[in-house]
Amino acid sequence: MIQHGCVDMLIVATDNPFESLVSQDILHATPHEIYIFSLAELYELSMGKVASIHAENTWPIVLTFYTQLSLGYRCWHWLLDMCFALLGSCLLILVLPMIATLICLDSPGPIFYWQERVGHRGRLFRILKFRSMRVDAEQCGASWATPMDLRVTRVGRILRALHLDELPQVINILRGEMSLIGPRPERLSFVLPLEQALPLFQYRLAIKPGLTGWAQVKAPYASSLPESAIKLQHDLYYIKHQSFTLDICILFKTIIEIFWCSGR
Numbered sequence: 698m699i700q701h702g703c704v705d706m707l708i709v710a711t712d713n714p715f716e717s718l719v720s721q722d723i724l725h726a727t728p729h730e731i732y733i734f735s736l737a738e739l740y741e742l743s744m745g746k747v748a749s750i751h752a753e754n755t756w757p758i759v760l761t762f763y764t765q766l767s768l769g770y771r772c773w774h775w776l777l778d779m780c781f782a783l784l785g786s787c788l789l790i791l792v793l794p795m796i797a798t799l800i801c802l803d804s805p806g807p808i809f810y811w812q813e814r815v816g817h818r819g820r821l822f823r824i825l826k827f828r829s830m831r832v833d834a835e836q837c838g839a840s841w842a843t844p845m846d847l848r849v850t851r852v853g854r855i856l857r858a859l860h861l862d863e864l865p866q867v868i869n870i871l872r873g874e875m876s877l878i879g880p881r882p883e884r885l886s887f888v889l890p891l892e893q894a895l896p897l898f899q900y901r902l903a904i905k906p907g908l909t910g911w912a913q914v915k916a917p918y919a920s921s922l923p924e925s926a927i928k929l930q931h932d933l934y935y936i937k938h939q940s941f942t943l944d945i946c947i948l949f950k951t952i953i954e955i956f957w958c959s960g961r
Contacts (some may be wrong), residue, residue: 745915746930747937766939773941774878778870781877781908785867796827796861803852806832809865814882817905822874824882825865829853860955866908878947879907880932894922901932904939911935911943914950 737748797808810828813821834848849857856862869875875882880901883891892898907913912931919925935943 741934741938745911745934746927747933770939770941774876774939774944777878777944778876782867782870785864786871789864789867792861792864796856799852800828800850804831804850813885814906815885815888815902816874816882817902819899819902821885822869822872822882824875825868827853827856827862827865829856829862863908870908874905876905876907877909878935878944879905879910880935881910881913881928882906891922891925895926895929897933898925898929900936901929903936909947909951911947914947914954 740748800806800808807828810826810830811823812826814824816822829850830846830848830853831850853862866875870877888898910932911934912928915931916928917924919928935947
């Protein structure tokens with residue numbers, strides 16, 4: 698059927714879920730132009746996430762996609778970070794008096810909230826946010842944030858809905874600890890068990906964590922292991938397919954989320 702031009706698309710099932718190169722024998726067997734995809738590639742194109750997060754021995758191959766990023770794209774990513782950090786810093790200065798006043802009037806405690814997170818290549822850094830929870834929110838230890846979390850203050854709920862609680866992270870971007878786009882920086886107390894349960898979780902650290910990202914705009918907040926696994930699939934997809942077009946798509950979706958007040 699291929700020889701007679703009856704096939705427009707060929708899907709190839711391989712043992713390697715990350716394999717993107719189709720056998721040369723198949724390519725030579727196609728006398729006319731057809732679309733050839735591996736099963737994993739088709740899954741990624743249709744779902745926007747990698748097909749598997751369990752084939753640990755194959756993922757280092759995929760990291761070559763990241764190391765081969767063009768100089769032009771790397772410059773674009775750096776300029777995007779710097780432009781946003783500078784503009785965000787100006788916005789932070791403008792809204793700081795109002796937000797600081799509201800936080801102080803709503804609940805006792807500091808205006809800002811420092812928290813240790815795991816960053817690029819496992820380096821720890823302190824993330825800066827506007828305080829949106831009570832000061833005694835973690836008396837019983839770290840826990841996942843949940844919908845309608847009772848620890849969140851009234852002003853904090855508004856800040857989270859508009860993602861304004863994350864605005865001070867422009868300082869982390871200026872310091873080179875974060876990027877505008879990348880995987881969400883997680884707490885060490887969450888990272889250790891997630892790395893044990895999800896072998897590929899460590900590969901999120903191949904790039905800097907981001908203020909927004911593909912996983913953040915494609916999947917809801919993770920409050921369980923299964924939800925974290927889905928977000929991991931999206932994070933690894935971004936690492937594998939980083940591009941100018943994908944970054945623009947993420948920024949567009951982020952703006953829509955802000956207008957829809959989807960934060961929590």
